Amino acid sequence: GLTPLMMLFNEKIVQPKLGQCTEAPTEQLPDAINEKNPVIIAGFGNFGNVAGRFLRAHNIRTTILDNDSDRVALLRRMGFKVYYGDASRYDLLKAAGADTAKLIVITIEPPSKRLEMIETIKKHFPNLQMLVRAQNRFDAYDLMNAGMLHVYRETIDTSLRVGVDVMKMLGYRAYTANRAARTFLKLDEKNLKKLAAIRDENQYIIAAREKIEELEKIIQTERGDIKLQDESFHRAEATASIFGF
Incomplete structure (x- = not known):
């Protein structure tokens, strides 16, 4: 049903x-x-x-x-x-x-x-x-x-493409935006399977809120990791340009 x-x-x-x-x-x-x-x-x-x-x-x-x-x-x-x-x-x-x-x-x-x-x-x-x-x-x-x-x-893929384009238009690197979308999709699909088994509406709402918050925390943590990687990437680019590589 x-x-x-x-x-x-x-x-x-x-x-x-x-x-x-x-x-x-x-x-x-x-x-x-x-x-x-x-x-x-x-x-x-x-x-x-x-x-x-x-x-x-x-x-x-x-x-x-x-x-x-x-x-x-x-x-x-x-x-x-x-x-x-x-x-x-x-x-x-x-x-x-x-x-x-x-x-x-x-x-x-x-x-x-x-x-x-x-x-x-x-x-x-x-x-x-x-x-x-x-x-x-x-x-x-x-x-x-x-x-x-x-x-x-x-609609999920198209919606994420919009999100990726928004990030890029705000100045994020394409790699960063695409990786963020892949992470979001992977986590959302995982949560989808867990939430599908819940039949009670109140329990569903509680669980859905928990999963949304959990997903956002994971994304925020990964954003920090990506930022560090981006900074390392830019430092490497700057060093390479100094030495003429």
């Missing part, structure tokens, strides 16, 4: 937005799939599209599934081979080659559909490795509790 905070988030934010989405016509039949590739991408919206284009640029063959008929039509006009259908269904996964594929990237909407798809794959295609998109931290909790090892929060 959903965590308490995820239930609140789902009620206040996710469901209203879902009501605005245009559903694909229910009477449309899924496409016949005539290829089997090592990678399946389920959902080719903004998230899946970037991953898919990246793989295509490297000549990695993918089978693309999407249940939005308008998007499928548009993508085909843009030169993508996309199959229409509900990727959470066993028969469509079977037709897409889920029994022989190595990996599947799951980005379909809504989050409940992703969880449904995960259970179908675990039951019928146990050898298929799953890489799953999470819309946010709370979605990630549910995916991790469903046993997912490869969960990708869709």
Whole structure:
């Protein structure tokens, strides 16, 4: 089931937005799939599209599934081979080659559909490795509790890139900013796994505050270490310039 905070988030934010989405016509039949590739991408919206284009640029063959008929039509006009259908269904996964594929990237909407798809794959295609998109931290909790090892929060990398650019624009060295982002991500992912197991809302809030404070203390300590390294680096540069190296 959903965590308490995820239930609140789902009620206040996710469901209203879902009501605005245009559903694909229910009477449309899924496409016949005539290829089997090592990678399946389920959902080719903004998230899946970037991953898919990246793989295509490297000549990695993918089978693309999407249940939005308008998007499928548009993508085909843009030169993508996309199959229409509900990727959470066993028969469509079977037709897409889920029994022989190595990996599947799951980005379909809504989050409940992703969880449904995960259970179908675990039951019928146990050898298929799953890489799953999470819309946010709370979605990630549910995916991790469903046993997912490869969960990708869709905003975390971009958010950290903004933070890195802010630091660089304020005068920090690129190395310092990038290292800080890597440290933050590593610690945040570690905390994510611990917090995912907490079901009680009050306990979650207490634990989350503790983890935030703990992360900030570690970052502050590392900042001191980086500052010392930077000072040593600049002294070495100055010495080198004096001696003409």
